[in-house]
Amino acid sequence: MHTAKAASSPVESRSTLLLTVFLLSLSIAGFAQSPQTAKSISYLDPLPQDTGSAGLKQELRKLQTTGRLMMVVAHPDDEDGGLLTLESRGKGVQTLLLTLTRGEGGQNKTGDTFSDELGILRTLELLASDRYYGVEQRFTRVADFGYSKTPEETFQKWGGHDVPLQDMVRVIREFRPDVLIARFSGTDRDGHGHHQASAILTKEAFRAAADPSRFPEQIKEGLQPWQPKKLYIGNVCGFGASTCPDENYTVKLNTGEEDPLLGMSYFQFAIEGLRHQTSQGLADLKFPSGPRFAFYKLVDSVLPNTKDASGHEKDLFDGIDTSLPGLSAKLGNDNIRWLASKLRQIRDDVDEAEKTPMDEAAEPLLDAFNQLNSAAIRINNGSLRAAKKNALVDALNTKEAQANSALNLALDISAEAVAVGTGAASPGDEVNLRVRFRNGSRYDLRTSYGGPLPGLDLGIAPPHLPVRPGEEYSTESSDPVPKPRVVSFYTRPYWHRQNPETDSVNTIDQTRFQTLPFAPSLFREKVAYVMSHHPTPQNGPSWRMPWPWLSVPLIADTRGEDGKPEKLEVAIVPPFSVALEPSEQVLPVADGKETTIKVGVSSNLTGAPAGTLHLDLPAGWRAEPDSLKVTLPKRGDQQDFTFKVFPANLKEGRSEIRAVLDAGGTKYAEGYTLVTRADLGSAYYFAPAVQRVSIVDVKVPKDLKVGYVMGAGDDIPTVLQQIGMNVALIPADKLPTENLARYGTIILGVRAYDTQKDLVANNQKLLNFVSNGGTLIVQNNNSIGDFNSGHFTPYPADLGRARVSVEEAPVQILAPDDQVFHYPNEISQKDFDGWVQERGLYFMDKWDDHFKPLLSCHDPNEPDQKGGLLITKYGKGTYIYTGYAFFRQLPAGVPGAIRLFVNLVSAGAGH
Secondary structure (H helix, E strand, O other): OOOOOOOHHHHHHHHHHHHHHHHHHHHOOOOOOOHHHHOOOOOOOOOHHHOHHHHHHHHHHHHOOOOEEEEEEOOOOOOOHHHHHHHHHHHOOEEEEEEOOOOOOOOOOOOOOOHHHHHHHHHHHHHHHHHHHOOEEEEOOEOOOOOOOOHHHHHHHOOOOHHHHHHHHHHHHHHOOOEEEEOOOOOHHHOOHHHHHHHHHHHHHHHHOOOOOOOHHHHHHOOOOOOOOEEEEOOOOOOOOOOOOHHHOOEEEEOOOEEOOOOEEHHHHHHHHHOOOHHHOOOOOOOOOOOOEEEEEEEEEOOOOOOOOOOOEOOOOOOOOOOOOHHHHOOHHHOOHHHHHHHHHHHHHHHHHHHOOHHHOHHHHHHHHHHHHHHHHHHHOOOOOHHHHHHHHHHHHHHHHHHHHHHHHHHOEEEEEEEEOOOEEOOOOEEEEEEEEEEOOOOOEEEEOOOOOOOOOOOOOOOOOOEOOOOEEEEEEEEEOOOOOOHHHOOOOOEEOOOOOOOOEOEEOOHHHOOOOOOOOOOEEEEEEEEOOOOOOOOOOOOOOOOOEEEEEEEEEEEOOOOOEEEEEOEEOOOEEEEEEOOEEEEEHHHOOOEEEEEEEEEOOOOOOOEEEEEEOOOOOEEEOOEEEEOOOOOOOEEEEEEEEEOOOOOOEEEEEEEEEEEOOEEEOEEEEEEEOOOOOEEEEEEEOEEEEEEEOOOOOOOOEEEEEOOOOOOHHHHHHHOOOEEEEOOHHHOOOOOHHHOOEEEEOOOHHHHOHHHHHOHHHHHHHHHOOOEEEEEOOOOHHHHHHHOOOOOOEEEOOOEEOOOOOOEEEOOOOOHHHOOOOOOOHHHHOOOOOOOEEOOEEEEOOOOEEOEEEOOOOOOOEOOOEEEEEEOOEEEEEEOEOHHHHOOOOOHHHHHHHHHHHOOOOOO
């Protein structure tokens, strides 16, 4: 292998430009602005099916059709991955998945990441799935606020249906789909109100996107109205149905068909992608080979009838010309003769590439690329009306990018850009770059430099030396990260919620990125090249690249906490991260003398300046000391700083404490954490350095020791400790040897039986603990069949799926004389005010007469649910089952829920 390094001065002069190119790439025409560039890259290694001959053949499928399909769903994991994979990979259709929310309101089945941080994790998980589906990904600004039973409640939480509709219309106008699909039907059979809302909105968006009077501000931005040709809805026969009445569907597609390029069926390949959504509990999914069908119904169309005599179609694109020459025909009276001829030539080039051996396909593919490039320029400079011009140029650009990808595969070329030693750079850092270009083809190649989009020239001074077959060239350089002019310079989500507990619509901080999964990477390297026996293309217009290229992200060559090599996309983060720990605190009114605040500060910059840390406190409160000096001179240095805070004038309500670090003339008042996993990309979660303080009038029993067995993860133990209770965590695997007699009360965390096998094995020990005089509190579990078959309760009871999703639903106290409502806190109707997200979930359906229901509530137009809080005496002790969502209420500092939960914990102590 030959490695070329240029003389020092040319490398220095050109490498200085590299970082500038990276940082300017956001503004350069289109190349860094595609949603695909937002995909994170710890899974940078391509799927085997996307390499070599299989990858090339799939790119050729894409080049043979101009069809575009867009599917709309409500949450990550709602998507019909089998259909998406069939259309994208099997038929080459350009396919986009629009997911309204990021799943931030759901429960995490794998850890303790919740709320907006969970939304980031689920975005990464969905992007990992999308790699298998072969689709682009978009989102709207609305948030998953938890389970909803009706679209009416959903739209009310989302600030009206026009908020998500506006984003859906934007995506349709940008993507220009021929076929629009609602995954759901928009009816009660969809279940979740978000599901119903997604389909209702899709039906309206089908026509609204073509109406310039709807969301005219988008038209003023330069977007053009767009009318999809056909609209389908799903869930017409039930999910997973193998048969469907003829009248219920229009098209039936077999996603169980095997594709030799994938080595399995489209459905199975999609499941391989879906398994990455492990926070949804999908890691272990497996399905056998065999037929599997997707049924969809045509409900709106602007085409003449496309159905046969039986009311069916063979394909979603029936009646739509998706051929390359068909692009010219769509111009109608504006048809351009030269374009039709050129498109036929491009089609012939693609056909020739498909018929020839892989190493000979480069010639026709290069011709197709050049023809598409010149056609796009000519159309852009022509006199077509804006709507037709934009759509046609976009279609040609898409085909050009696909031809480029196919050419790269046919030539077996690759590039790599590595930042040595760091995955997160800060202003003032030196980024050490190592860039490599490998030519696996049988042709001499020359890297190109200069022109409107500088490519990497590998330090080879003009005239460029050829990169010969089988050879590799590389270069190294070091570049400084400049100081940012604006906060958006940093690698951070472009959206946020001021208060995730109450806000159901995200604020968009950087509108140029709206609907993308993440803001595109600041670091991407483009390696432009030409085949040596072809003439070097002349510089084109400033808005496009005239040469084929490779675009690669800058990857960090680092090691994880376990010491193993780790691939991360290089990010830019502030030099300091500041976080109050914990971010939520509950203070009892009676204990208002002193509290301790811990502020964690970490440095991401060697040579970082010293600073001063202080707290911004509510009026009348004071801190000791007033401030603290912070000196963290090396990257990775971190330190916890402790303040004593003396609250004043405490009364029930909410307040905030903020931490501010002043260093080097800049104030830092937010923290950031890396969200990633070995099978995912990476992103940073930013949160203000704020502790939200809930001041609660609550009494706690003295001398009660509480044991807590974690389930899927929640913050209830922390809150109980903050209000002065003696709480110890009991690892589930320690239950066999733990002396439970030390505790007065034991609490099982959310979904404990679902997630802790040791708990299941030792359930009888817990019941014996109750029988001997202890109190056991069991919170909701989701695996109903496992729970009921396990017979975990002391007397017969059947867990169900009943839930009350409206958090304001009226609550009736059924047993007002029970001590649970009197000790140590008096509970009244006002204690059910201010709850968040929901009342409860997974209530009991049936129960033995030994159990006494304590509360009743119900969603609008539904019967009373009395199985959400049951209590019984068992032997000398007390057993309580609760489906009420205390795991959401206590961390949110809801006063009444805290008081009621303390009373439950104290049920065996008040005499």
